[in-house]
């Protein structure tokens with residue numbers, strides 16, 4: 001990767017593969033899956049298997065583990081491309097790609113040797129991360145003094161986990177989970193929580209409700225329920241009481257990938273709107289020839305380009321921190337990209353007129369999809385406050 005963030009040849013080849021995958025596998029089925037009533041059935045294993053066959057599911061694994069060792073910038077580019085086809089598919093993959101990176105960075109050599117080959121060899125193995133609980137949500141971004149309600153108590157050879165998580169992306173579909181639980185009562189999250197690797201078929205671990213989301217429907221979100229679930233000491237990631245250190249290692253990528261996801265939706269909306277403005281004639285000429293609309297389209301394009309520049313800078317610096325990483329880059333790119341996407345979608349809807357409100361035109365799906373990232377990966381206000389604390393509290 002070079003420092004001017006131009007696509008290099010290798011990235012172009014990867015992105016071409018992803019575009020083909022979106023065109024041939026995702027686009028033909030996305031609208032039909034999105035409209036299904038039962039949220040669980042909006043998810044497609046066929047898409048996951050074909051993403052695996054195209055090398056997308058495992059691309060952040062290093063060559064040592066059988067992937068291509070995609071860096072964070074390339075991964076952000078791939079996620080934007082996927083989201084141009086469908087945001088849910090982008091989320092299913094983004095969670096998996098980011099957690100595969102996290103496992104390589106934070107898991108012990110024994111954990112890597114045990115779990116990475118399993119992940120690589122099972123085309124259906126997705127990854128999920130369980131942090132959010134009904135009572136402990138924005139707290140883990142800004143107010144680390146509160147504890148998790150999900151607890152893990154020491155027992156012979158390991159830990160007994162009790163409690164529940166909710167809103168978890170890939171919750172009901174993953175094979176392997178990174179789970180955060182309180183291991184020291186009386187302490188806050190920052191000092192008293194621990195990260196565990198939990199296998200899907202562990203006794204005492206079950207899936208609760210699959211959430212019925214307004215958008216991003218091709219990704220499933222679910223509750224994780226723990227009832228005296230035994231996890232051995234060997235599955236503690238990092239050290240007991242150091243869950244937040246583990247989390248801090250991949251907040252940067254997480255924010256960047258979330259930003260790239262919502263950017264993909266905004267780009268899809270922009271492209272559709274330009275197309276619409278070329279064919280829709282009012283006032284005796286195509287909409288695109290009316291100055292107000294032309295200027296608005298340029299503004300939409302500008303917002304998308306600025307989001308991308310911010311995302312690419314953060315993604316590159318996440319891998320090259322010595323070149324000038326600062327902690328706000330792990331919080332603000334998603335805020336900017338999701339706020340911009342929301343504006344782009346509002347304007348896209350206005351330029352489509354009444355047609356934009358009709359389901360068969362396709363824009364309303366993008367509106368529902370873009371709304372996901374005002375909250376997902378941290379509510380925007382919470383992330384602004386987190387960044388403010390970095391900037392003004394030192």
Ligand SMILES: Cc1cc2nc3c(=O)[nH]c(=O)nc-3n(C[C@H](O)[C@H](O)[C@H](O)COP(=O)(O)OP(=O)(O)OC[C@H]3O[C@@H](n4cnc5c(N)ncnc54)[C@H](O)[C@@H]3O)c2cc1C
Pocket residue numbers: 129130131132134137138139142143166167168169170216221372375376377378379380381382385
């Ligand atoms: C589509 C989707 C996917 C998700 N995927 C995952 C996942 O895979 N794993 C996971 O663990 N979580 C996941 N989440 C959870 C997500 O991270 C949380 O929704 C988010 O952190 C906010 O929590 P909350 O929804 O309970 O909002 P709350 O914490 O209840 O916040 C409500 C409002 O209060 C504000 N607020 C809260 N505290 C403060 C404060 N101290 N000062 C000022 N304002 C405050 C917030 O900014 C917000 O505006 C997902 C959520 C969604 C919607």
